[in-house]
Amino acid sequence: MQSLTIYHMYPDAMNLYGDLGNVVTLRRRMLERGISVDIVNVGRGVKADFSKADIVFLGGGQDRGQKIIADDLAKRGPAIKREVERGLVCLTICGGFQLFGKYFKTKEGEMLPGISVFDAYTVGSDKRCIGNVVLDIEAEAKKWKSTLNTLVGFENHSGLTYLEGKTRPLGKVKIGYGNTGDRKYEGAVYNNCYGTYLHGPVLPKNPHFADHLIQMAINRKYGSWARMKQIDDRIELAAHKAAVLRAKTAKTAHI
Numbered sequence: 253m254q255s256l257t258i259y260h261m262y263p264d265a266m267n268l269y270g271d272l273g274n275v276v277t278l279r280r281r282m283l284e285r286g287i288s289v290d291i292v293n294v295g296r297g298v299k300a301d302f303s304k305a306d307i308v309f310l311g312g313g314q315d316r317g318q319k320i321i322a323d324d325l326a327k328r329g330p331a332i333k334r335e336v337e338r339g340l341v342c343l344t345i346c347g348g349f350q351l352f353g354k355y356f357k358t359k360e361g362e363m364l365p366g367i368s369v370f371d372a373y374t375v376g377s378d379k380r381c382i383g384n385v386v387l388d389i390e391a392e393a394k395k396w397k398s399t400l401n402t403l404v405g406f407e408n409h410s411g412l413t414y415l416e417g418k419t420r421p422l423g424k425v426k427i428g429y430g431n432t433g434d435r436k437y438e439g440a441v442y443n444n445c446y447g448t449y450l451h452g453p454v455l456p457k458n459p460h461f462a463d464h465l466i467q468m469a470i471n472r473k474y475g476s477w478a479r480m481k482q483i484d485d486r487i488e489l490a491a492h493k494a495a496v497l498r499a500k501t502a503k504t505a506h507i
């Protein structure tokens with residue numbers, strides 16, 4: 253029987269807007285395929301061997317939560333980066349995404365160290381990017397062998413993230429603000445490591461994203477593997493569609 257281990261980073265300090273739901277979704281979709289799941293909560297000071305992780309998850313957090321965990325995460329940076337180069341699958345959300353970049357400079361000018369998995373940096377701003385988001389992820393969807401090429405979610409951040417080097421965006425903004433508030437690009441991808449501002453939590457309404465992360469982890473651990481059996485996603489896809497419609501009708505929308 254296949255098994256996968258999820259390292260859930262700082263579940264107490266970094267769990268904004270129910271981002272924990274992403275771990276619940278990954279676990280549920282693995283169990284439905286007969287994959288056994290081990291979830292390891294990695295809080296501050298908890299020993300963790302990242303060579304034993306199949307998926308690392310880090311949720312969003314207010315500036316306060318980020319300040320609480322930044323130094324502990326920085327100590328783990330070299331080990332996480334090493335495994336990312338070996339194909340470790342990561343999903344990082346908002347404040348977690350920001351700390352997977354080079355640094356987060358808060359609005360007050362405080363420099364929080366990142367672990368430089370993403371060639372990116374974040375600066376706090378007076379602009380609050382908040383609202384429903386719809387992304388066009390056509391390029392990624394092709395890689396995921398997914399026919400659904402949108403991602404939906406909710407963003408709430410004042411940090412603006414600038415991508416550099418080999419780190420590419422996750423998608424193009426159709427509705428919402430995105431990484432720098434200019435409504436152009438959102439998120440970040442480097443190897444099998446994903447960052448996004450999408451809360452929601454993001455995975456329940458984006459089953460194609462969840463399955464891509466699981467498939468990458470399976471392929472890495474067991475070699476290239478036949479595509480996972482399909483799950484009945486009628487409810488998830490109906491939720492996705494409803495979220496797109498709500499974003500289109502919300503007053504902040506722009507098309």
Ligand code: GLN
Pocket residue numbers: 268311312313314315316318345346347348408409410411412
């Ligand atoms: N504190 C960060 C910001 O405001 C991240 C917020 C979040 O995780 N939603 O940009």
